[in-house]
Amino acid sequence: MSVQAGRGQAETAPTTLARVAGFLYxxxxxFTIFAGLVNARTVESGDAAATVDSIGTSATLFRVGLVSELMGATAFLLTSMALYLLLKHVDQLAAAAMVTFVAVSVAIQSLNLLNQKAALTIATGQDYAGAFEPAERDQLTMLFADMQHDGYLIAQTYFGLWLLPLGYLVVRSGYFPKALGVLLMIGCLGHLVDVFARFLAPDFGADISPFVMTPAAVAELSFIVWLLIKAVRLPVR
Incomplete structure (x- = not known):
């Protein structure tokens, strides 16, 4: 009886880890999509005065968006840890690389939120009302909002890179369809193309972003659904 119970626990552990990872993912x-929508709604690209007015009238929403992104970043780190436990037996070095990329991404993303907080403070803080002329306040707020956007792109570099070892582990594990792992690795390339195109040729990068990011979006959403519904494919004994 004890041997059978031990085997049952060993077989349910990957399923539990997969569902935990899926829930966290x-x-x-x-939370990340919500934060992105909030920023898109409040920050008017190229219009400093409109951005300050928007942040001022939606200050609470802007704060919620900041907290939402921080919570999403925390959940992202926990997701990578759960997947590490699930997949480390496949290739421990690749699993460690996966967590390292996520940790770097989360660190940059979290620190970058200081730029968003600075934009909010300058746009709404009464303590700074007399420190700047209105035009200076508007431009400084816009500067920090732009820095927050660029900082997120830098973090996205590592958010894309983590998909490479993850995709490799998905292919090798036998827990998931191999096509899903391949699509995750293609998603890595899409993230990198998006980041470097936006930095090197901003207008061109913005135009191609929806196309190069589609594989990553499809792969990650499919992976989440698989983790939550199918969990893992265990070998039949």
């Missing part, structure tokens, strides 16, 4: 998607 879903939290990442929800």
């Amino acid at each position: 879903l939290i990442v998607a929800v």
Whole structure:
């Protein structure tokens, strides 16, 4: 009886880890997408005065967006840790690389939120009302908002790189369809193309972004669904 129970626990552990990782990954998607929508709604690209007015009238929403991104970043780190436990037996070096890329991404993303907080403070803080002329306040707020956007792109570099070892582990593990792992690795390339195109040729990068990011979006959403519904494919004994 004890041997059978031990085997049962060994077989359910990957399923449990997969569902935990899927739930955490879903939290990442929800909170990060919400934060992105908030920034897109409040920051008017190229219009400093409109951005200050928007942040001022939506200060609470802007704060919620900041906290949402921080929570998403935390959940992202926990997701990588759960996947490390699930996949380290496949290739421990690749699993460690996966977590390292995520840790770097989360560190940059979290520190970058200081730029968003600075934009909010300058746009709404009464303590700074007399420190700047209105035009100076507007431009400084826009500067920090732009820095937050660029900082997120830098973090996205590592958010893309983590998909490479993850895709490799997915292919090798036998837990998931191999096509899903290949799509995750293609998603890595899409993230990198998006980041470097936006930095090197901003207008061109913005134009191609929806196309190069589609494989990554499809792969990650499919992976979340698989983790939550199918969990893992265990060998039949």
